[in-house]
Amino acid sequence: MAKSTKAGSQEQSKIAALSPFELKDELIKAAGGGAVERPANAAMLNAGRGNPNFLATIPRHGFWQLGLFAMRESERSFAHMPEGLGGFPKREGLEERFEIFARDNKGVPGIDFLRGVLSYVRDQLGLNGSEFLYEMCEGILASNYPVPDRMLKLSEVIVAQYLKKEMIGKHPFVGDFDTFATEGGTAAMTYIFNTMRENHLIKPGDTIALGSPIFTPYIEIPTLNDYQLNVVNLDADVELGWQYSKKELDKLRDPKVKAFFLVNPSNPPSVKMNTESLEYIAEIVKERPDLILLTDDVYGTFADDFVSLFALCPKNTILVYSYSKYFGATGWRLGTIAMHRENVIDELIRKLPKEQRKELHERYESITTEPENLKFIDRLVADSRTVALNHTAGLSTPQQVQMVLFSLFALMDTPEAYKNALKRLIRGRKEALYREIGISFDDSDVNQVDYYTIIDLEFLGNRAYGPEFVKWLFANTEPSELLFRLAKEARVVLLPGRGFGTQHPSGRVSLANLNESDYKAIGRAMRKLMVEYVERYNAATGKSLDKNKVL
Incomplete structure (x- = not known):
């Protein structure tokens, strides 16, 4: 026994x-x-993983219909050859040909959505309709490398509008931000940890804070040999409805804490941080302007009147968002990193000791003539392909197209x-x-x-x-x-x-x-x-x- x-x-x-x-x-x-x-x-009932059993159908119908239109456009280029060759879409007359395609397929699921998309992009966002259609057609055909590599030009504008709606809402926000399309939120996490280390923002023995409980990889990554970080936990209190007490948040005042990583709404309690706590962190940041914040807000779109920490502390915060849960798209691997164009992280890199700046100059000099001016978000892009393969960086273009259609679906759904x-x-x-x-x-x-x-x-x-x-x-x-x-x-x-x-x-x-x-x-x-x-x-x-x- x-x-x-x-x-x-x-x-x-x-x-x-x-x-x-x-x-x-x-x-x-x-x-x-x-x-x-x-x-x-x-039957086994597996409630152990967060993969949803629901998904957004309308933007998916739109994706497939857009693919058919793009194929028609491709086939126009080599119509004289019967061997199955296609070419790039033609910009001239693209909008008019799309209207004919939509009219010919009236009533087919996804067509009305695409017509609404074109109208919204043109009339509400003020973008060129033909340029948008060309980017979408070329993207869905995957006939070119992602250019720009961080994110397709108009796609970035549209995704930024979606993030503003869902992550910032009605909260005041001054300035603009850049976005980097990644292979889901998990890739975003990996890239951020790696580039922070490569750029001497964190090093072995440094201390970071985690908002606990938290998605497990945020617990496990810092302890790996790659990082060897010390961790301070800020424990949410179940008796306070899984909110953080001021005593816990005050741990961020310690100058040894280089960064604070947060999942909001939390995983697994699934509770958003209340306004009082967000404002309290913002006050701490005023005292500690060098504190780096990362907020992973994948569940924010399920909350009522969600406001991200990114809205209150935009210049200190790296925003991570994934489309996987809200749109039922875990298999698509769609995520984004957003950063304010005037941010503390870039300032910290500029203030590094001379030897470290020299080292980073050599690291990135193959991709830019001014490595010292390379933004942190673009360093993320380069490091995601070990710098040497920066010219092939970027999320696959069909993935970016689906991300754009998801974003427009939410932007156009005014009654939510x-x-x-x-x-x-x-x-x-x-x-x-x-x-x-x-x-x-x-x-x-x-x-x-x-x-x-x-x-x-x-x-x-x-x-x-x-x-x-x-x-x-x-x-x-x-x-x-x-x-x-x-x-x-x-x-x-x-x-x-x-x-x-x-x-x-x-x-x-x-x-x-x-x-x-x-x-x-x-x-x-x-x-x-x-x-x-x-x-x-x-x-x-x-x-x-x-x-x-x-x-």
Whole structure:
């Protein structure tokens, strides 16, 4: 028995070292096998990953119809050759030919959207319609390198308009910003860490701050041999609705903290930072004008009246945004980095010691005659291709076209019908889950986004049964026991909150990737386990807690 316990403890230690996404694979294995007998039709319910089961159809229809029009344009160039050769689109008369194409295909899904797109670009954004169509046709045909390499010219203008709408909203914003189209938000993270290191903004032994809980790679990257950074956690408080106290935010006043990395709305609590906290950080930045901020706002488009930290501290902030979740486009790998054209990061590079500036001059001199004036965002582009391949840098042009169509779809949706539909969908799922678990549903917190939800055993157990029950529960269960029992006994897969930097046992439920009936089943399975733990507690202590109490 002792040997078995020791082996189990060793196995738990190995599991504890895994990333949440690697642990997910172990949970899936547990849900698909084991000694527990299950009905043949019992399906595994995997709420362990945030890949949504919804997607935006209208801009996708537009993409395919645009592709057909672009193919027609390409074939015009070598119409005399039957061997299947095409050429680049012709600029002259392009708008007129598109109108004929749209008229010929009236009623086909995507056509009305494309006609609206052309009108919006021309009349609302003030761009040249023919130039826009040419960029889109050439882009969707992928017949040329991305030029400019950071982002196609008009595409950058349109994506910037989208980011202004969704990330800045009505907040005052002075000046302009540049954008860099990347292979999703994860590529953006990788590029930023790397270029900060290459440009001596961070070095081994330096200290950065993380807003915790946070998307796991932000925890894991700083500890890699590439970086060897010290990390200070700013812990959001579940009792404050997953907001940061001033005491936690005051950690940013320490001059040793070179940068602050934040996911907002948070992952996994899925709560946006309140206005008070954003303004408090802005005040700290006034005292610490050298503080670099990175805000990853992928879930911002699910929030009500979202305002990014980028809006309040534009010159100190690197904005990361991904199209993956809101448009159901994880497979497209569409992300952006945005930076104000007058930013602190460029100033910090200019103020580096002479030897480091000389080193950077040599690093980038093959791509510009004035390396010292190369902006940080363009250094990101160059470093993404190890500088030497800068001439082939840039996100693939069909990806940029789909990004543009997603952006225009949101810009043109003035009643925000798509956004409101997504909010209804995921919030209905949360309500179904909570109802079955036995948690009273409260949607009064305007900062809740609900893409994910955390089932926090410490918080819920303490609220329903008191601290003695919680103490007993943690003394008699391993941190991952609940997750593995859900997997083995109910075929329910969740991710641990622990792996996202939380300091207490919890499970993250994605509300994006299953149907409402599935969340009801997950809720029932979780309730069943909680009831069992209460019964075990009563038997062990002689207490008589109400196992059916609402949590």
